[in-house]
Amino acid sequence: MRRVLLVGVLLLALALGVGGGYYVGDYLDVPQQTNSGAAAPLGEVSPSGTPSPTPTEPSLPVKSPIPNNLEPLETGLEYSEHDFTVTPKDERSVQLSIEVPRGWRLKKDPERPAEVKYLDRLEERGVRVEAVEPAGKTPAEEMAQLIVDLKKSQAPQNDVRVVSKTEDVITGNDGEPRSVATLVYTYIPRETLRYVVVRWIAINGQLTTVEMSITGLPQDADGLAEVLERASTSVSEVG
Template sequence: MRRVLLVGAVLLALALGVAGGYYTGDRLESPEPRASGDAEPLGTPTTPTTPTPSLPVKTPKPDDTPKLQPGLVYQKHIFTVHPGGQTVQLSIKVPADWQLTRQNDRPQEVKYLDPLHERGVRVEAVRPVAKTPSEARKQLVIDLQKSQPPENDLKILRQDDQQLVSDDGTARPVSTLFYTYIPGDTRRYVMVRWVATEGELADVAMSITGLPQDTEGLLEVLAAATKTVHEIG
């Protein structure tokens, strides 16, 4: 009887282990997906399951916020971030009235938000430095396509690789991804750029976010940030 009870306990523990297991998803946009279910006895055929239908694509609410106009006044900022336990000091120019914000769980980056909190610049020190700007862009496209649910209507608008000249006259490789999606009620326009400030590998990533009508102004912000971002020291 003790042997029967022991075997039963082991099988119960295995079943609980399967039910509690999960696989890792992408951290960028969505929670980690989880897989769970009861263990089937050996030799028992499983019953086919019907896939859960996806939600319909969201209809974005109109946002009549006046568009961000080019011709902004810029200000240089110096800040410190901590990617992977390292300390990195960066400088960059962003619109003068955009305010610095930080998140405790994202020590590798800072954000500058406009007074309406409708637009922002996120600047990240990439460590370890391991990918070219182009490689980092291609990986993000894969991650976004995996992580964004169909109802968010992710649209990849453009991708490109360039050599741009910084404000000190040096050429730096950059790679940029342009996309829109609907994370909440309104459609958002996003530009993500990886910059190799020294050499060929991306050591800075930045994203410029706003509304679709802001495109022209956001492009100016992106250009200013790309030219002026530098690591200090």
């Protein structure tokens, strides 16, 4: 059984007023379908033998995002390599290595031993790393499934829009080719438009062994792309 390294590179949705940090775009915890609008009134009583029409909830308008004027995530960041250990449920512990921007601090949640996070000073951006198994789909298949899941999990007013979907081959730090599929989309989970990049990587063979998610603001696109590439080429299992 092939071990899957599930790597989420995620940006915190809101730095203010959210205790413990709230990661939007963390599709790994797929958002549940939200109910929109108020409860519909009961239908009128109909004569015997005539079915009452099924009441439906009114559709909410697509959200108008409130601009976030945070300065863009810079490019040309300095990176450092980190080794850490995670323990997937009912599985052996796994030691992983990844490169993240220098100065981002480690954060662990005792209720989620399969993952760690590296957060920037403001906790606006971060890298989330999780180990799970087994590998069962190609990067392209994983991408296609997420597109379906997004349509099911996000309310229409959140305005999910696929920006691009690509397949490519990159070279890891080990010098070996890695097949990847990359999905970029935007949506409005609360008030601000979020920019999300998801990448699936087949480190060995054709099946996905690494999955990465990066979420931020539209103005962060260049910086997020840089973090994605460093994480994509450096992530590996060690020990």
